[in-house]
Amino acid sequence: MIKESVFKSFDDKSSLEIQLAERIAKQLQEAVDTRGKASLIVSGGSTPLKLFQLLSKKSIDWSEVYITLADERWVDNDADASNEKLVREHLLQNRASNAKFRGLKNMFSSPEEGCLMASEQLAHFPRPFDVVILGMGNDGHTCSWFPCSEEIDTALNTEDVCVAVNPVSAPNPRLSLSKTAILASRQIYLHIVGEQKLSVYRQALENEDANSMPIRAVLAQHKTPVDVYWSA
């Protein structure tokens, strides 16, 4: 059993989103005040929509905040499955419309071909990343570290920033930040909602094989602080 992460439980989704948005905004502004700029890595999927909307209204020097994705589906940027589309529609709005956003998807036809360019685009991001917001799937994946993919070992062990992933049980080829890149951060938040994800999270704490439960690669490490925000 691992107990390194802080677990915060909320009775409802809305209280979680309000408090997490407040905390992230404070950390980003502190980073700008201290180091002149800040970096924020965000996930896609369905969980963070309201959190993004709240964050977008926070009073931060957004023009000094560099934002990218933890992972992307290799689809057009205007496709419904695109994480970039989600971020543009829900986070890069209001005050956050001034942020410096770099997506992971580029003109190459596959994530394997686009991987190098995507990594290079992130070269000017402030490191370590100030804040990383992760989600988690019911199969225990985070970012696009899919347990069903052939690339899972690479995603968890490469020193490269990005990795191409082809999940078998989920749609779309993906480009994901690697474990090495994600852990080179000052603060990671795992944002999960619902009883099923709580159960998956608990299984990940018990299961010693990160390849079959990749979120464990984030939870079972001592390098980077991880706060888990869960609500019913």
Ligand SMILES: O=C1O[C@H](COP(=O)(O)O)[C@@H](O)[C@H](O)[C@H]1O
């Ligand atoms: O495919 C993905 O799934 C996870 C979890 O998504 P959710 O819909 O269950 O919130 C997400 O964190 C990741 O960025 C996304 O590409």
